[in-house]
Amino acid sequence: MWGLLFFFLSVLFLPVKVYSFGVNSGGATSVSKTNNDAFSLPAANLSFERRLDFSVGNSFFRNPWVIAPSATTARDGLGPLFNTNGCQNCHIRDGRGHLPQAADDNAVSLLVRMSIRPHSAEQEQRVLRHGVIPHPLYGDQIQDFAVPGVDAEAQIHITYQTQTVTLADGSVVTLRKPHLTLSQLAYGALDDDVVYSLRMAPPMIGLGLLEALNDEQIEQLADPQDENNDGISGRSNRVWDVEQQKLVRGRFGWKAEQPSLKQQNAAAFNGDIGITSSLFPAENCRAAQQACLDAPSGGKPELSDKLLDSVTFYTGNLGVPARRNVDDPQVKRGEAVFVEAGCGDCHHVAFTTPTLPGRPQHSAQTIHPYTDMLLHDMGPGLADDRAVFAASGSEWRTPPLWGIGLTKTVSGFEHYLHDGRAESLLEAVLWHGGEAKQSRDYIVRAQRTEREALLAFLRSL
Numbered sequence: 324m325w326g327l328l329f330f331f332l333s334v335l336f337l338p339v340k341v342y343s344f345g346v347n348s349g350g351a352t353s354v355s356k357t358n359n360d361a362f363s364l365p366a367a368n369l370s371f372e373r374r375l376d377f378s379v380g381n382s383f384f385r386n387p388w389v390i391a392p393s394a395t396t397a398r399d400g401l402g403p404l405f406n407t408n409g410c411q412n413c414h415i416r417d418g419r420g421h422l423p424q425a426a427d428d429n430a431v432s433l434l435v436r437m438s439i440r441p442h443s444a445e446q447e448q449r450v451l452r453h454g455v456i457p458h459p460l461y462g463d464q465i466q467d468f469a470v471p472g473v474d475a476e477a478q479i480h481i482t483y484q485t486q487t488v489t490l491a492d493g494s495v496v497t498l499r500k501p502h503l504t505l506s507q508l509a510y511g512a513l514d515d516d517v518v519y520s521l522r523m524a525p526p527m528i529g530l531g532l533l534e535a536l537n538d539e540q541i542e543q544l545a546d547p548q549d550e551n552n553d554g555i556s557g558r559s560n561r562v563w564d565v566e567q568q569k570l571v572r573g574r575f576g577w578k579a580e581q582p583s584l585k586q587q588n589a590a591a592f593n594g595d596i597g598i599t600s601s602l603f604p605a606e607n608c609r610a611a612q613q614a615c616l617d618a619p620s621g622g623k624p625e626l627s628d629k630l631l632d633s634v635t636f637y638t639g640n641l642g643v644p645a646r647r648n649v650d651d652p653q654v655k656r657g658e659a660v661f662v663e664a665g666c667g668d669c670h671h672v673a674f675t676t677p678t679l680p681g682r683p684q685h686s687a688q689t690i691h692p693y694t695d696m697l698l699h700d701m702g703p704g705l706a707d708d709r710a711v712f713a714a715s716g717s718e719w720r721t722p723p724l725w726g727i728g729l730t731k732t733v734s735g736f737e738h739y740l741h742d743g744r745a746e747s748l749l750e751a752v753l754w755h756g757g758e759a760k761q762s763r764d765y766i767v768r769a770q771r772t773e774r775e776a777l778l779a780f781l782r783s784l
């Protein structure tokens with residue numbers, strides 16, 4: 324009798340279960356807060372003991388670094404050249420950064436990368452092997468702050484060029500493209516041979532799950548020669564792994580130019596905050612920046628391996644927000660539009676992570692990151708003209724879309740794409756070109772109800 328009742332009940336509830344299949348985008352790491360802390364929570368399945376490691380890492384991600392020498396020896400060594408004094412200043416509330424809001428706003432959370440444009444086959448080989456050819460006077464990034472006694476490299480100013488797009492239903496969308504000018508160049512003039520890339524800080528959620536995917540899972544999605552003729556030819560970046568001393572698959576950053584969270588974090592400590600580590604033991608000073616080279620150090624290295632590991636643990640274990648409103652008919656319709664428009668050909672919907680020793684929270688999870696982790700040619704509108712390793716000037720790694728619907732709640736604003744130029748999800752889609760042009764055109768042509776359904780779906784992620 325109870326067995327029969329149970330049978331009927333389970334039949335009754337089965338459709339509900341099927342419905343909620345895609346709710347937990349981050350598998351069992353998924354968290355259900357929907358306020359402005361939504362990106363800052365530990366993975367829901369993180370063990371009690373490991374939550375302590377998470378909070379140690381959190382404090383070194385959040386709290387500011389200070390100038391050496393200081394009584395705060397665990398946190399000193401800021402600069403000499405730096406962009407800001409803490410990770411969280413850019414990855415605001417563990418979410419994304421923003422462009423300067425008004426003319427007098429600062430450019431914190433925006434990075435200006437730079438390098439020399441390769442001209443010969445030999446220089447192109449150097450790019451493939453080393454990533455970029457750093458500028459002799461400024462390196463590969465502009466640091467707009469410095470400790471007292473050292474000159475900041477330059478001041479960063481952003482202006483906008485606008486253009487409009489008219490959609491099939493007659494509505495007009497204004498798109499803006501940031502334009503960079505540098506002033507107060509402290510170490511000499513810059514010539515035309517320099518290429519720049521503006522980069523916005525991306526959100527920190529679910530990164531350990533993406534790191535857990537194995538190379539074969541990603542490679543399966545690649546189609547570098549577009550053999551199936553669908554106009555989409557994802558490929559992977561090949562980047563230098565400092566610890567392994569060889570080229571491996573790139574995974575992190577807008578051009579997938581870092582192989583692992585550990586190296587990404589060590590590079591951020593070095594390039595953005597001026598903190599040395601075993602991976603990057605030299606300060607980010609150039610040969611001609613003498614005061615920078617002479618400034619006191621906060622230790623050799625300034626960041627111990629133990630702290631680097633704590634921060635890396637933190638950056639790998641922020642839970643992914645569960646989806647909202649998944650049963651809403653408009654959201655369901657939008658999910659279908661997402662598939663019909665070919666969005667899922669790059670924003671790959673589902674993976675199951677492998678089983679990893681010592682990482683139960685990341686093991687065997689069915690996840691919905693909406694990325695293939697591959698590079699795609701996104702056309703001239705988004706191109707920065709600055710190749711990094713194998714990624715060309717117009718290639719970008721598909722960013723994950725999980726959690727994207729909570730951007731405004733977490734950040735108070737919306738700034739999408741690699742340089743934060745898009746102020747709405749629709750603008751982000753309208754900038755798609757190159758391999759994604761068919762998808763973008765589908766949305767331009769779509770009826771208003773279809774377009775709004777797509778946006779409702781994106782907001783449910």
Ligand SMILES: [Ca+2]
Binds near residue numbers: 403620625
């Ligand atoms: Ca330092």
Ligand SMILES: [Ca+2]
Binds near residue numbers: 463
């Ligand atoms: Ca520099």
Ligand SMILES: [Ca+2]
Binds near residue numbers: 552
């Ligand atoms: Ca293809």
